[in-house]
Amino acid sequence: MSRQLRIDPIACTGHGLCAELFPERISLDDWGYPLIESGELSAELSEHAQRAVASVSAVAAKRHR
Amino acid sequence: MMLAAQQFPRLLAGLVPGATMSFANHQLIHGPMDLSRHGRAASEHPLLLEIERAGLRGYGGAGFPSATKIAAVAAQQGRPVVVINAMEGESLSGKDMLLIRHLPHLVLDGAIAIAMALRSDRILLAFDSGAAGARRAVERAIAERPERGTPGFPEIVGAPLGAAYLTGQETALVAALNGKAAKPTLTPPYPFERGVSGRPTLISNTETFAQIALIVRHGATWFRGLGSERAPGTRLVTVGGAVARPRVVEVPGGTTVRRLLDASGGVTESLQGLLVGGYAGTWLPPEAIDLALDPLELSEYGASLGPGIVFALGESACPVAEVAAATAWLHRESAGQCGVCINGLGAISAALLELCDDGYHSGSYGEIERWCGLVSGRGACALPDGAAAFVSSAMATFRAEFEQHARHGHCDACLDRRVLPLAGQELLAPRPSRRLVAA
Ligand SMILES: Cc1cc2nc3c(=O)[nH]c(=O)nc-3n(C[C@H](O)[C@H](O)[C@H](O)COP(=O)(O)O)c2cc1C
Ligand code: SF4
Numbered sequence: 134m135s136r137q138l139r140i141d142p143i144a145c146t147g148h149g150l151c152a153e154l155f156p157e158r159i160s161l162d163d164w165g166y167p168l169i170e171s172g173e174l175s176a177e178l179s180e181h182a183q184r185a186v187a188s189v190s191a192v193a194a195k196r197h198r
Numbered sequence: 199m200m201l202a203a204q205q206f207p208r209l210l211a212g213l214v215p216g217a218t219m220s221f222a223n224h225q226l227i228h229g230p231m232d233l234s235r236h237g238r239a240a241s242e243h244p245l246l247l248e249i250e251r252a253g254l255r256g257y258g259g260a261g262f263p264s265a266t267k268i269a270a271v272a273a274q275q276g277r278p279v280v281v282i283n284a285m286e287g288e289s290l291s292g293k294d295m296l297l298i299r300h301l302p303h304l305v306l307d308g309a310i311a312i313a314m315a316l317r318s319d320r321i322l323l324a325f326d327s328g329a330a331g332a333r334r335a336v337e338r339a340i341a342e343r344p345e346r347g348t349p350g351f352p353e354i355v356g357a358p359l360g361a362a363y364l365t366g367q368e369t370a371l372v373a374a375l376n377g378k379a380a381k382p383t384l385t386p387p388y389p390f391e392r393g394v395s396g397r398p399t400l401i402s403n404t405e406t407f408a409q410i411a412l413i414v415r416h417g418a419t420w421f422r423g424l425g426s427e428r429a430p431g432t433r434l435v436t437v438g439g440a441v442a443r444p445r446v447v448e449v450p451g452g453t454t455v456r457r458l459l460d461a462s463g464g465v466t467e468s469l470q471g472l473l474v475g476g477y478a479g480t481w482l483p484p485e486a487i488d489l490a491l492d493p494l495e496l497s498e499y500g501a502s503l504g505p506g507i508v509f510a511l512g513e514s515a516c517p518v519a520e521v522a523a524a525t526a527w528l529h530r531e532s533a534g535q536c537g538v539c540i541n542g543l544g545a546i547s548a549a550l551l552e553l554c555d556d557g558y559h560s561g562s563y564g565e566i567e568r569w570c571g572l573v574s575g576r577g578a579c580a581l582p583d584g585a586a587a588f589v590s591s592a593m594a595t596f597r598a599e600f601e602q603h604a605r606h607g608h609c610d611a612c613l614d615r616r617v618l619p620l621a622g623q624e625l626l627a628p629r630p631s632r633r634l635v636a637a
Contacts, residue, residue, distance in 0.1 A: 141384050142536035143578045164541035
């Protein structure tokens with residue numbers, strides 16, 4: 134099952150925690166807000182993604198339509 | 199009598215400047231609306247098929263196929279609400295207020311036909327409470343409707359709202375109609391799923407409903423009888439800037455920019471650029487005057503007509519100062535909810551304003567285009583995307599002027615002229631009064 138990370142831009146406070154938890158796919162822009170690199174997640178990456186989703190309420194995993 | 203086969207203008211037929219058309223005159227000009235077929239399930243409703251065949255696309259800015267949107271509402275559980283979006287937060291546009299103030303029954307006809315097809319019991323007409331004459335026109339038009347109170351017909355309610363650029367954005371509009379602050383919300387849920395009072399909600403632009411009123415009467419083949427294959431029917435365009443008579447004109451789809459400008463009295467000075475689509479639109483060089491307002495032709499320039507706006511920038515204005523002022527305005531109009539709006543648009547706007555200063559330059563000019571790329575698609579709504587397109591197309595079209603300002607600071611025109619209208623701000627030069635007449 135393919136999943137994609139999504140940020141809720143209204144809830145996001147630019148804390149940067151998500152990028153710390155999942156640096157493989159999340160970087161921060163000039164102002165500290167997350168930029169998500171898309172692409173399939175391997176099993177190992179999925180674990181990191183799950184960590185970010187679990188810890189940061191503005192990050193959600195969306196199933197691909 | 200009904201409209202003759204291909205009479206023109208269509209929407210603006212019988213318009214008397216300064217007057218609101220009565221229901222009786224409206225019926226005389228357009229004929230009655232036959233809603234007798236309106237007993238079927240919405241998804242296979244003949245009107246829906248007709249709208250699809252007509253190729254009707256919404257006139258609120260995004261140009262989304264109307265039939266798809268109506269069908270999405272029809273497929274939901276629960277009784278839908280129909281919302282007429284007459285907020286017209288875009289200060290370069292005048293068409294929606296023209297329809298509401300002068301031809302409200304065309305708009306109400308379309309909304310009633312759609313509400314009945316969707317078995318909706320409620321139509322909300324959302325408009326700017328501060329627009330001169332709007333409230334009176336809306337109240338009178340609603341009171342004049344003969345269907346009022348008839349079982350089986352939807353109730354029509356005027357909803358005057360405090361206007362701001364964002365109030366017309368659909369999720370912000372739903373929030374405002376639900377009694378909350380007019381700020382966009384995260385989607386999904388989309389308004390078609392959960393909107394006003396939590397019910398499935400169809401939100402369309404004022405002109406979209408007016409066009410539907412004509413499709414109900416004359417059908418898709420008639421609708422496509424004017425305009426081009428890709429831009430069927432007619433549409434309203436607000437023409438402003440360096441033209442003799444800024445106004446709203448009705449034109450067949452696919453008309454050239456030049457014909458629009460001619461219909462507005464012609465240009466008053468040589469042009470340095472054209473803004474197509476408004477503050478979420480695209481700047482094009484003067485050569486674009488011979489472009490057809492055709493979605494495909496415009497898209498080759500990354501442009502679209504948006505809510506139907508063409509603004510001609512004359513030689514005497516400074517494009518850098520105009521774009522800087524408009525961008526600062528867009529930044530202030532943002533809901534300030536998302537990082538990209540607060541910071542990204544803020545940085546872009548500050549860097550642009552700096553170009554019109556005469557003192558210290560931080561050198562952030564070189565970052566503007568990258569920042570435009572960075573803010574697009576990352577807010578909860580499309581405001582930053584529109585602003586970014588507006589700014590980056592300006593920088594491409596007026597490259598020499600931007601470079602000049604980056605090196606030498608402000609020019610003379612920066613200081614003493616401002617021609618782009620921004621709600622709540624005075625222009626720096628007198629603007630000819632806007633007459634609203636059909637061409
Ligand atoms: C910042 C912003 C402002 C908008 N303002 C308006 C508006 O004033 N009037 C309008 O009809 N649509 C406006 N829209 C578009 C609406 O969200 C919506 O797409 C439109 O009302 C749908 O109508 P249509 O399908 O008939 O085009 C705005 C969109 C954005 C992103
Ligand atoms: S993108 Fe900007 S205008 Fe849109 S919701 Fe976010 S902060 Fe508000």
